[in-house]
Amino acid sequence: MKTQFKNWTLFFVAGSIAIIAGLLVSIILMNGVSAPDALFGMYILMSLLPLLLIVVIDRILVWKFGNKPVNKIQFSLVAFAAFLWMIRFVMDVIE
Numbered sequence: 001m002k003t004q005f006k007n008w009t010l011f012f013v014a015g016s017i018a019i020i021a022g023l024l025v026s027i028i029l030m031n032g033v034s035a036p037d038a039l040f041g042m043y044i045l046m047s048l049l050p051l052l053l054i055v056v057i058d059r060i061l062v063w064k065f066g067n068k069p070v071n072k073i074q075f076s077l078v079a080f081a082a083f084l085w086m087i088r089f090v091m092d093v094i095e
């Protein structure tokens with residue numbers, strides 16, 4: 001059981017959850033009766049393609065460099081994005 005969770009990374013877990021949720025939501029929307037809902041479901045499906053590409057690139061990088069270095073870089077990217085969001089929030093409050 002330990003080896004099953006050995007190579008998981010932040011982007012892999014978040015991407016897998018987002019892909020599953022996006023598929024479920026798009027299927028529900030496309031089975032609805034209104035055309036705008038069906039179009040939005042198709043839009044969600046098309047937006048899953050870049051997400052799938054990120055997960056595939058993540059798996060290639062984990063295979064090539066290992067789990068720990070890739071996870072450190074991913075956490076630093078997420079922390080940098082959160083830092084930029086906090087700066088933007090402060091700038092919006094000041095204005």
